[in-house]
Structure formats: C-alpha cells, structure tokens
Amino acid sequence: MMIHSTRRFFTIAMQIVGIVTLIGTAQADDGDSRGDSSTVDSSTMNGKVMVGYQGWFNCPSDGAELGWTHWARNSRKPFGPGNVTVDLWPDMSELESDERYPTEFKLANGQAAEVFSSGNRKTVLRHFRWMQDYGIDGAFLQRFANGVLPGRTLQHKDTVLSHVREAAELAGRTYAVMYDLSGLRAGEVSRVRDDWSRLREEQKVTSDSTYLHHNGKPLVAVWGVGFSDKRDYSIDECLQLVNWLKSNGCSVMLGVPSYWRDGTRDAVDDPKLHAIIKQADVISPWSVGRYQTPTQAQRHAETVWQRDAKWCADAGLDFLPVVFPGFSWHNLHGDKLNAIPRLGGKFLWSQMVGAKQAGCKMIYVAMFDEVDEATAIFKCSDDPPVGDGANFLTLEGLPSDHYLKLTGQGGKLIRGEIPVTAQIP
Numbered sequence: 001m002m003i004h005s006t007r008r009f010f011t012i013a014m015q016i017v018g019i020v021t022l023i024g025t026a027q028a029d030d031g032d033s034r035g036d037s038s039t040v041d042s043s044t045m046n047g048k049v050m051v052g053y054q055g056w057f058n059c060p061s062d063g064a065e066l067g068w069t070h071w072a073r074n075s076r077k078p079f080g081p082g083n084v085t086v087d088l089w090p091d092m093s094e095l096e097s098d099e100r101y102p103t104e105f106k107l108a109n110g111q112a113a114e115v116f117s118s119g120n121r122k123t124v125l126r127h128f129r130w131m132q133d134y135g136i137d138g139a140f141l142q143r144f145a146n147g148v149l150p151g152r153t154l155q156h157k158d159t160v161l162s163h164v165r166e167a168a169e170l171a172g173r174t175y176a177v178m179y180d181l182s183g184l185r186a187g188e189v190s191r192v193r194d195d196w197s198r199l200r201e202e203q204k205v206t207s208d209s210t211y212l213h214h215n216g217k218p219l220v221a222v223w224g225v226g227f228s229d230k231r232d233y234s235i236d237e238c239l240q241l242v243n244w245l246k247s248n249g250c251s252v253m254l255g256v257p258s259y260w261r262d263g264t265r266d267a268v269d270d271p272k273l274h275a276i277i278k279q280a281d282v283i284s285p286w287s288v289g290r291y292q293t294p295t296q297a298q299r300h301a302e303t304v305w306q307r308d309a310k311w312c313a314d315a316g317l318d319f320l321p322v323v324f325p326g327f328s329w330h331n332l333h334g335d336k337l338n339a340i341p342r343l344g345g346k347f348l349w350s351q352m353v354g355a356k357q358a359g360c361k362m363i364y365v366a367m368f369d370e371v372d373e374a375t376a377i378f379k380c381s382d383d384p385p386v387g388d389g390a391n392f393l394t395l396e397g398l399p400s401d402h403y404l405k406l407t408g409q410g411g412k413l414i415r416g417e418i419p420v421t422a423q424i425p
Contacts, residue, residue, distance in 0.1 A: 039172035040137045045214045045253075045282060045318060046361045049411035051131070051368035051377065052178070053139035055118040055160040059101035062117035064156045070372060071103075071115060079115075080104025081388035087328040087337065088371040089384035089392050090116060091400040099123045105385035113385040118369075119156055121163045127369065128167035130378060134401065135408030138174035138212060139164070139368060140221055146183035148195040161205070168210040176212035177205065178255070181224035181233060189237035193244055196220060200248075214251040214318070215281050223255030223286075226273040228266055235272040242279045253282040253320065258290045258304065261311055266290075283312060284320040284364055287351075288375065289327055292340045294350035301354025309358050321358070323351035323410070324366045325403050328374035328393055337391055338374075344396055345406045348377075349424045352410040356420055363414055365407050377403035 040048075058069035059079075067075035072083045080103055092100060092114045099120050105113035116123045131139065141164050147153040161177075168175045177199065179192045199205045206218035213219060222245070224231070225238045245252050254277060256267070263269035266286075277283055285308060291300045305321055312319040326342035329335055341347065348365075355363055367375045374393055379400040384392035395402065409425050412418045418425055 040174045042174040042210050043213050047415045048137040049363045049407060051136055051139050051365045052142055053368045054142050054370050057118045059117040062119040064119045065152055066156060078104050081390060085332045086371040087330050087374040087393050088376055089381045091379035091381045105390060106387055108386050118160050124163035125167045128171040128173050130404055131173050132171040134404040135411055140176055140178035142180055143177055144180045145192050148191050165208055174210050174212045176219045176221060178221035178223055185232040189233050189241050192241055217249055217251040219251045219253055220245055221253040225254050225256050225276060226260055226268050227257050228268045235270055239276045242276055251281040253284060254280045255284050255286055258285045258287050260285055261308055278315055282318040282320050284322055287322045288324045288366055294346050297350045298354050301358050305358040319360060320362050320364050321355045321360050322364045322366050324375045325377055326374060330391060332372055338393055345424050348406055352413055353420060356413050363410055377407050
C-alpha cells in the first residue's frame with residue numbers, strides 16, 4: 001500500500017511538473033518568462049541601483065495613433081533621413097517580428113533599420129527581463145505631467161504603466177512613478193495630484209508587491225523642483241504638492257538641480273527650495289551634463305556630492321546621486337555628435353566610484369532607454385543606419401549589453417559586494 005501510494009504521489013508530482021513546464025514554455029513564447037527566481041526587496045531604496053524608464057517611444061502601427069513619437073522630429077511624417085531625433089540606435093536582434101517597426105533608414109547590408117515601441121507589451125516585458133538578467137533593481141517610470149490630461153497621450157502612458165506593472169512582477173523587479181514637471185505652466189502642478197489620486201485609488205498601483213516603498217510608505221518621485229531655467233510653475237506650487245503627497249501617506253523623492261544646496265548655477269536662489277527639500281524623504285540632484293570627463297566627475301563627487309550627502313544626513317534625508325553613461329543630442333538639437341564621450345564605460349564607472357566614496361547607499365542611472373540624448377544603458381547597436389546623411393553613435397566596438405553589465409556592477413559596488421576600484425570590473 002505504501003509503495004503504491006508513493007508511486008501514485010510520484011506520478012501526480014511529475015504531471016504537475018509537466019504542466020508547470022508547459023506553462024513556463026508558453027510564457028516564454030509570449031515574452032513573459034523569468035530568468036531566475038530572484039526578487040528585489042521593494043521595501044526600501046537602500047542598496048538599490050535604479051534606472052529611469054522613459055517609455056515614450058511610439059510607432060504608427062502600434063495602436064496608440066501617436067505616430068513616430070520620440071523617434072522623429074515630425075512624428076506624423078516618415079521616420080527616416082532628415083526626420084530623426086535620436087543619436088543611439090537600439091539593438092533589435094533579440095526582438096521578435098511583432099516587436100519590430102521598419103523605418104526608412106537603411107543598415108550597411110541594405111536592410112531596413114527597425115525600432116521598437118514602448119506601447120508593445122512584449123518589448124516592455126523584455127526590457128524588465130534585461131534588468132533582471134543584469135542585476136538592475138528596478139525603474140522609475142517617467143510620467144510627464146504635461147501629458148496626463150485625457151487623450152491619446154494619457155492612454156499611452158497608462159498602457160506603458162500597465163506593462164511595467166506586469167513586467168516588474170514577472171521579472172521580480174521594483175518600480176515607482178516619477179512625475180516630471182517639465183513643460184507645465186503656472187497653476188498646472190495640481191495635475192500631478194489629480195493623476196496620482198487616480199493611479200492610487202482607481203488603479204491601485206501602490207498595492208502591487210513590486211511598488212517601491214521607502215521609510216515604510218510608497219515612494220512617489222517629483223522631478224523638476226527649483227531649477228533656474230525660468231519654469232512657469234512656482235516653488236509654492238511644488239511645496240503644496242509635496243505637502244499633499246506626504247499627507248496622502250507617501251514618501252517623496254525630489255529631483256532637484258545639482259547646485260540646490262548653494263542656490264547657484266542651475267538652481268534658484270530661494271530659501272523655499274530648502275523648505276521643500278526638508279519635507280521630502282529622498283533628494284536626487286540632476287547631474288547630466290554637469291561634468292564631461294572622469295576627472296571632472298570625480299571632482300564633482302568630492303566637492304559637491306560629499307557635501308550634499310552630509311547636508312542630507314544632518315537633515316535626516318537620503319541622498320540619491322544621478323549618474324549617466326555619456327551624452328549626445330546631435331540629431332535632436334544640432335550640437336556636435338558625442339558631446340560627452342562614454343570612453344568604453346570609464347565615464348559611467350568613475351561616477352559610480354565617486355558615489356560610493358561619497359558614502360551613497362543608492363544610485364539612479366539616467367536612463368535605461370533614452371536614445372534621444374544618448375544616455376541609454378539598454379542594448380544598443382554597434383551597427384546603426386548609414387548613408388543619406390545618417391549620423392549616429394556606435395558602442396565603440398563593445399557588446400550591446402556592456403552598459404547593462406556595468407550598471408549591475410554599480411549595484412554591487414554600492415552594496416559593498418565588490419571592492420572599490422578605478423578600473424572597470
């Protein structure tokens with residue numbers, strides 16, 4: 001009886017395994033599989049390497065009816081030579097046929113160059129699998145506040161958010177919403193409050209086990225507070241928003257200028273900026289373009305970040321430095337190509353080392369997918385389109401996943417899992 005029971009149990013167990021295997025295979029075919037069983041702790045920012053996820057790319061046939069958004073200068077005209085705003089080209093080699101959108105650019109072999117859409121569920125799931133594969137903890141989903149009024153743009157944002165929620169769950173990553181205030185006019189900051197209320201109360205995003213928390217509360221990021229570039233919205237509006245988010249039971253991360261502490265250069269000289277910052281939980285000074293070489297990055301870490309971190313520690317705040325791999329917006333704004341060279345990763349790694357030496361416990365990498373300003377760290381092509389005046393960056397002969405690997409190593413560095421070294425690991 002015991003032998004027969006054991007055999008019966010074994011048979012049932014093997015049937016279950018077979019069913020699970022079939023499910024897993026089906027998920028893999030649909031782009032949903034997980035590379036491993038690891039799951040990121042979403043209860044804290046500490047020890048995390050997070051990336052910014054723009055999710056703002058569209059193609060005419062993706063169903064969003066937004067044309068070639070963020071690929072082309074005129075999104076309603078064909079995406080090809082003379083109508084382009086990106087300086088890096090995505091590596092499309094792993095994407096399946098239903099994730100590929102042909103353009104009028106040509107590769108060196110004469111084939112049509114293809115791109116992706118952020119509205120494609122399978123592609124977003126793939127991006128988060130890459131985060132999992134390379135040890136990147138999660139993403140701040142960018143949500144521009146000037147596009148949260150009812151319409152196609154908001155529908156696209158909600159679609160991407162839905163994909164990100166699913167992707168984070170499947171890949172065991174964490175995510176949080178980051179509102180970018182850029183482009184808002186006076187009196188419009190309240191849009192964030194209305195949109196967040198909808199996301200929290202109707203869509204219940206903070207109920208996701210993967211939604212990022214900090215200090216025991218769901219984290220909401222607000223980027224664009226205190227910049228000196230003559231923004232229409234006011235400091236007072238930002239203060240009201242932060243106070244409301246805190247009263248709504250949220251932790252708040254603020255994206256502020258590099259020189260917020262002194263009120264110089266990119267920051268307004270207004271005592272209200274410090275008042276807002278002291279209401280927050282985490283502050284993250286924007287550093288893209290503030291230095292251009294590894295030496296300058298190291299100096300910035302020593303003279304700015306270290307003092308920032310001390311100020312925050314004294315005020316009971318957490319400090320989240322921004323690092324970036326390089327910068328170029330030739331096709332977007334006409335500046336020279338490769339304005340801030342990547343140097344094979346040396347530039348990015350110098351910032352990560354500087355952050356670690358400044359005592360930082362977390363890093364924000366800008367950005368995961370922004371090929372517009374060539375700050376993307378996801379898989380990009382070393383064989384971009386050619387001819388007809390095409391002018392794109394390459395990866396200097398490096399593998400397409402080089403910066404994903406390096407970003408994952410940055411997380412290990414911050415957590416003390418690998419030694420501090422000036423050399424790229």
